[in-house]
Amino acid sequence: MALNVFLSGEIHTDWREQIMEGAKGLDVTFNSPVTDHDASDDCGVAIMGAEDSKFWHDHKGAKLNAIRTRKGIEDADVVVVRFGEKYKQWNAAFDAGYAAALGKSLIILHGPDHQHALKEVDAAALAVASEPRHVVEILRYVLTGALPG
Numbered sequence: 001m002a003l004n005v006f007l008s009g010e011i012h013t014d015w016r017e018q019i020m021e022g023a024k025g026l027d028v029t030f031n032s033p034v035t036d037h038d039a040s041d042d043c044g045v046a047i048m049g050a051e052d053s054k055f056w057h058d059h060k061g062a063k064l065n066a067i068r069t070r071k072g073i074e075d076a077d078v079v080v081v082r083f084g085e086k087y088k089q090w091n092a093a094f095d096a097g098y099a100a101a102l103g104k105s106l107i108i109l110h111g112p113d114h115q116h117a118l119k120e121v122d123a124a125a126l127a128v129a130s131e132p133r134h135v136v137e138i139l140r141y142v143l144t145g146a147l148p149g
Contacts, residue, residue, distance in 0.1 A: 009092035010084030022136035
């Protein structure tokens with residue numbers, strides 16, 4: 001069995017790298033949105049031309065990023081959505097809802113400080129993890145049936 005995993009959400013920490021490193025040796029392919037913040041913000045104007053209004057600048061970028069994100073979620077077997085500590089990740093909430101609506105196996109990743117705020121998002125998930133290593137162990141279990149340790 002192989003898994004295609006889409007890693008969505010917060011881009012300001014190395015949680016994706018931790019999961020990918022921990023999953024080495026497992027039959028997993030990882031995909032994600034563009035995590036270079038400047039490239040993600042500026043892709044629309046870089047490709048289709050400058051905008052006078054910041055609204056339209058952001059609008060162009062958001063729409064192009066949505067193409068990539070929707071395709072990644074649609075192709076995924078498992079979608080992991082990380083809600084970080086420092087920033088409000090409205091895009092992460094959308095991604096979690098989109099994945100749930102498509103019936104994707106959804107893993108939500110966040111710290112205990114977000115339990116109450118994300119209770120409805122958590123309810124849509126098949127697993128809620130608090131550490132990237134938990135996601136690795138979930139993937140290992142799904143692929144091999146092996147428990148940690």
